[in-house]
Amino acid sequence: MINFSKKSYPIPEQDPAIRRTNFLESQTGYTEDMAICEAMRCLKCREHPCMTSGCPVHNRIPEFIDKICAGQFEEAYQILMNTTCLPAVCGRVCPQEEQCEGHCVRGIKGQPVAIGALERFVADWHRNNVQDQVKEKITPIDKKIAIIGSGPAGIAAAKELSEYGYSVTIFEKEERLGGILTYGIPEFRLPKNIVKHEIDLLKSKNVKFECGKTLSKELSIQDFQTKLGFDAVFLGFGAGIPTSMDIPGIDLKGVYQANDFLVKVNTLQDNNPLGRKYDTIAVVGGGNVAMDACRSAVRTGAKKVLIVYRRSESEMPAHVGEIKEARDEGVEFAFLTSPIEIKGDANGNVIALECLRNKLGEDDSRGRRKPVAIPNSNYQIPVDCVIMAVGTTADEKLLKEQGLEYDAKGRLKVNPETLETSIKGVFAGGDNVTGPKTVISAMGAGRIAATAIHNYLSK
Ligand code: SF4
Ligand code: SF4
Numbered sequence: 098m099i100n101f102s103k104k105s106y107p108i109p110e111q112d113p114a115i116r117r118t119n120f121l122e123s124q125t126g127y128t129e130d131m132a133i134c135e136a137m138r139c140l141k142c143r144e145h146p147c148m149t150s151g152c153p154v155h156n157r158i159p160e161f162i163d164k165i166c167a168g169q170f171e172e173a174y175q176i177l178m179n180t181t182c183l184p185a186v187c188g189r190v191c192p193q194e195e196q197c198e199g200h201c202v203r204g205i206k207g208q209p210v211a212i213g214a215l216e217r218f219v220a221d222w223h224r225n226n227v228q229d230q231v232k233e234k235i236t237p238i239d240k241k242i243a244i245i246g247s248g249p250a251g252i253a254a255a256k257e258l259s260e261y262g263y264s265v266t267i268f269e270k271e272e273r274l275g276g277i278l279t280y281g282i283p284e285f286r287l288p289k290n291i292v293k294h295e296i297d298l299l300k301s302k303n304v305k306f307e308c309g310k311t312l313s314k315e316l317s318i319q320d321f322q323t324k325l326g327f328d329a330v331f332l333g334f335g336a337g338i339p340t341s342m343d344i345p346g347i348d349l350k351g352v353y354q355a356n357d358f359l360v361k362v363n364t365l366q367d368n369n370p371l372g373r374k375y376d377t378i379a380v381v382g383g384g385n386v387a388m389d390a391c392r393s394a395v396r397t398g399a400k401k402v403l404i405v406y407r408r409s410e411s412e413m414p415a416h417v418g419e420i421k422e423a424r425d426e427g428v429e430f431a432f433l434t435s436p437i438e439i440k441g442d443a444n445g446n447v448i449a450l451e452c453l454r455n456k457l458g459e460d461d462s463r464g465r466r467k468p469v470a471i472p473n474s475n476y477q478i479p480v481d482c483v484i485m486a487v488g489t490t491a492d493e494k495l496l497k498e499q500g501l502e503y504d505a506k507g508r509l510k511v512n513p514e515t516l517e518t519s520i521k522g523v524f525a526g527g528d529n530v531t532g533p534k535t536v537i538s539a540m541g542a543g544r545i546a547a548t549a550i551h552n553y554l555s556k
Contacts, residue, residue: 098166100137103207108214113425117395120284123422124189124214129168132218136165139210142202147212151200154180154541158197158212165215174223177216182256182544183249185224185291187537188217190282192385192416196537224294229301238262240554243327245312248276249536250333250527252295253543254550259302261551266327267304270311270334273364277335278536280360281386283393289363318499318523329550332501332509332518332525333543336533340488342381346439347485351375351447355382355390355486362393370397375482377401379450381436382486383408388419390484391428402428403478407435407455407468431478433457435470439483449477491529508532515553516546524550 109131110116110124127135139162148158157176164173177184193199193213201209242258244251247269255265273279275292300306310316311334321327339354341347353371361370378399380391383406394402404423406413409432413420424430433455440449454474457466491507502510502519509518509525516524526542528534 098137099140100134102138105138105208105211105214106131106135108211113422113427116285117426120396122288123285126221127214127218129170129222132165132170132215133168135211136162136215138203139163139166140202146200146202147197147210151197153196153535153537154544156180156197156216161219162210162212162215165219170219170222171227173219174227177219181537181540182253183295183536183540184216185220186249186278186287186295187540188213188215188220189287189291190535191537192535194417196535224291229298235260235262237264238554240264240328241266241326242329242331242550242554243268243321243325244331244333246276246332246334246527247274247296247306248278248333248335248527248539250335250539250543250546251276251331252299253540254331254333254526254547255299255304255543256302257544257547258550259299259304261547263551263554265304267299267306268310268312269306269308272308274306274308277337280363281337281356281389283359283362283389285392285396286389312495312499314498318501318520322522328522328554330523331543331546331550332523332529333527333539333546334529335539336489336491336507336528338490338492339485340490342436342485342487344436344438346441346447349439349441349447350445351482352439353482353484355380355386355484356489358390358484359386359393362397371482375399377403377480378482378484379403379405379436379478379480380484380486381405381450382488383413383415384486384488385415385419386489387486388415388423390486392419392423392426394482394484395423395426395428399482403480404428404430405434405436405450405452405478406430406432408465409433409457412457412465433468435468436483437475440477447481447483449479450483451475451477489533506532515549516542517549517553522553524553 116123141159145159161173161176197212198209241264244267247267259265274296278292321330378394391402434452438451442448453470455468458469461467493507496503509530518525524546526546527539
């Protein structure tokens with residue numbers, strides 16, 4: 098039976114006026130009945146563009162949705178697990194409107210099927226109702242693999258490689274595991290108990306973890322290969338070095354990099370993560386990190402939180418849903434605005450952001466219209482805190498020190514088929530190869546790298 102409603106079943110969420118005061122998950126997710134009702138909107142299209150053109154890992158979308166229609170939720174989960182290992186995460190944080198849902202046929206004359214919410218439902222149902230079984234006894238392979246970074250690429254690679262039978266150790270520079278899933282994405286979008294569950298699953302597969310250790314001058318690739326005796330190394334440490342804006346006042350008290358701010362928020366999860374309160378916070382940037390930062394800033398109790406973005410709303414790289422959620426929570430937006438200076442008082446505290454107004458010019462190389470400053474359009478926004486969310490890049494110094502080849506944008510050069518870097522036996526995947534992308538892209542890269550490493554070690 099098909100549900101011909103043009104609208105998808107609304108995903109239950111906390112009231113914006115309440116959720117802006119807490120760190121609990123914003124959306125509470127479908128119940129069984131809601132999930133079945135929404136699943137019945139799927140036409141099970143023969144071409145299924147949601148899966149072939151939309152989902153980066155080609156999740157078998159019509160098949161898993163069909164199982165939901167039949168109330169067979171565990172079967173739906175098992176179908177998903179053929180192509181993804183983090184459905185509870187991706188169902189929450191994927192940019193579905195650009196990926197699976199953006200290609201859904203139901204979206205042509207109405208709203209697309211809520212594929213992400215259904216994926217999340219299935220994964221949550223499994224976690225709450227089924228005890229994970231360790232797979233039938235795996236024959237151990239006497240080879241050791243080091244994975245650097247415990248984010249989505251590292252988790253995916255570790256899961257696959259441990260299932261082949263390799264001895265896998267993940268090295269994580271922070272105290273806690275999960276990389277961006279733990280330190281970057283706020284609790285209200287991705288509860289940390291879900292990340293912990295995925296890590297616990299890896300532990301049950303005998304994956305070992307070493308926190309506080311990573312690739313560095315003191316612990317080089319050569320050390321991993323010779324002193325520590327690893328047969329292969331996977332670099333899955335992302336691209337987390339913040340790009341700074343070179344404007345006067347960037348070193349004033351009250352200026353933060355979004356990554357540092359989010360680490361503090363995600364570590365403390367209270368409303369005073371910075372150790373002092375700010376009244377008016379400007380977040381500079383228009384991507385998803387900016388959205389996470391501004392929504393977190395709202396939860397610190399600031400009276401006013403403002404996004405400052407140099408283009409217009411339609412050029413914003415952030416997900417449409419995230420922009421809406423931020424707006425619902427009271428975030429304001431200053432579009433076509435570029436900061437040129439951060440003003441401070443005699444004690445070095447931020448007091449204002451000086452900006453220029455822009456208009457839109459020609460398209461840039463990515464097809465987005467360029468911001469063009471309007472001469473003499475300076476104005477000041479009174480703020481006492483500025484959070485910079487203008488992008489991240491790889492740690493080029495580290496890559497250079499290790500003798501790894503990378504391009505002009507700091508992206509590691511790898512063989513596109515084998516994901517092997519310029520150093521034999523060292524593989525890489527995720528943001529450190531592609532530049533900042535999505536969790537699902539990094540997870541997909543981790544899976545591909547696992548196969549490549551297995552082929553390399555099986556030679
Ligand atoms: Fe959609 Fe992401 Fe799930 Fe793929 S992994 S089906 S893109 S939510
Ligand atoms: Fe179902 Fe939409 Fe995919 Fe068609 S495109 S199979 S309607 S989810």
